Amino acid sequence: MHDDSGAVGIVGPVEPQTSLPPAWTSDEPAPRLRSDLDSLPRYRAGGRPPQPPPGTVAYSLASNESPVSPFPDVVAAVQAAATQANRYPDPASTALVAALARQYELPAEAVLIGTGSVAICQQAVTAAAGPGDEVVFAWRSFEAYPIITAVAGAAAVRVPLTPDARHDIDALIAAVTPRTRVVFVCTPNNPTGTVVLHSEVERLLAAVGSEVLVVIDEAYREYVTDPGAADGVALAKEHGNVIALRTFSKAYGLAGLRVGYGIAPPALASRLRAVSLPFGVSALAEAAAVASLGAVDQMLGAVAATIAERDRVVAELHDLGWDVGRPQGNFVWLPLADRAAEFAARCAEAYLAVRAFPGEGVRVSVAEPQANDRFIGVLGEFGTKVP
Numbered sequence: 001m002h003d004d005s006g007a008v009g010i011v012g013p014v015e016p017q018t019s020l021p022p023a024w025t026s027d028e029p030a031p032r033l034r035s036d037l038d039s040l041p042r043y044r045a046g047g048r049p050p051q052p053p054p055g056t057v058a059y060s061l062a063s064n065e066s067p068v069s070p071f072p073d074v075v076a077a078v079q080a081a082a083t084q085a086n087r088y089p090d091p092a093s094t095a096l097v098a099a100l101a102r103q104y105e106l107p108a109e110a111v112l113i114g115t116g117s118v119a120i121c122q123q124a125v126t127a128a129a130g131p132g133d134e135v136v137f138a139w140r141s142f143e144a145y146p147i148i149t150a151v152a153g154a155a156a157v158r159v160p161l162t163p164d165a166r167h168d169i170d171a172l173i174a175a176v177t178p179r180t181r182v183v184f185v186c187t188p189n190n191p192t193g194t195v196v197l198h199s200e201v202e203r204l205l206a207a208v209g210s211e212v213l214v215v216i217d218e219a220y221r222e223y224v225t226d227p228g229a230a231d232g233v234a235l236a237k238e239h240g241n242v243i244a245l246r247t248f249s250k251a252y253g254l255a256g257l258r259v260g261y262g263i264a265p266p267a268l269a270s271r272l273r274a275v276s277l278p279f280g281v282s283a284l285a286e287a288a289a290v291a292s293l294g295a296v297d298q299m300l301g302a303v304a305a306t307i308a309e310r311d312r313v314v315a316e317l318h319d320l321g322w323d324v325g326r327p328q329g330n331f332v333w334l335p336l337a338d339r340a341a342e343f344a345a346r347c348a349e350a351y352l353a354v355r356a357f358p359g360e361g362v363r364v365s366v367a368e369p370q371a372n373d374r375f376i377g378v379l380g381e382f383g384t385k386v387p
Ligand SMILES: *Cc1c(COP(=O)(O)O)cnc(C)c1O
Pocket: 064, 115, 116, 117, 118, 119, 142, 186, 189, 190, 217, 219, 246, 247, 248, 249, 250, 255, 258, 259, 260
């Protein structure tokens, strides 16, 4: 929940009922379900900061959201779409597909729309992999990959990042076996912020061959300034087995509406459409996305401000004794190892929510300057990294 001050409240769990109907009192579900369900990894969403005292603003730096509210034209488009909410949405998202096809100068058949790009990740795995198959990805990377893989009944093959938190291309190539059906490439990588170079993805594609589906997840593409970074859309134009994923959740600031897209060769895109849920993308989400594409200059202005803040934060962390490399998303990664949870607790005391991976590090989103300054202050008091 947001109020006008930018403060963020806590959403608590639903209170348990004091007395349950007899059919609900067992921990075991009545119907027979898949035996592997209890072992599926669960998604841990970025938390919200504690409720601050009056006069203090809390900030959420835990989910890589845009700090900018949707632009007025986008809000107006959502409001207009809401007046038709008794009707089902266009199941093909025709207007959004057409707008993206124009933007990328591609046929409409190459554009795939989903309820966030995470839904298209799932379509890719569902379409390609099942029990006995393997899905390869760098680790640590996006938390959704192991979950989606397990839901499909396939085996996840996690390939450790290099010591400087980059994708290890040689190790990814070595991990591919005849059972591999999908390889995820996350660039910039969530949570470490490192990019995979275009030349590295080309080397990976040449090595894995055309039978393995390569998903290039570019959720943070708009924040990338490294000219050598992979361009997934360009690769999808050249390779029959590549899909590039982008989203309206981050740079476009529409995380709450759930809409993302993939660019893939038409033959591949059409197969992935076969495993989508009908009517997934709402008319409100589609209208917002179309309006956002029309407000691209405003989006780029907000992105430029975030990039400038990111580079300022990196420079200030450097002055504090922290070398965080050259992060290319809207977040920075602190490899705090066994101090990660402790640092997140200090941030919470300062009404900042950050994303801790206990034992590994902390991911902190770049947001408005006051939020970033508070984070830098907390880190300054926490002390520099032990070499
Ligand atoms: C945020 C994110 C996504 C996209 O999420 P959606 O909101 O589902 O579009 C995809 N991949 C990565 C790596 C992300 O961080």
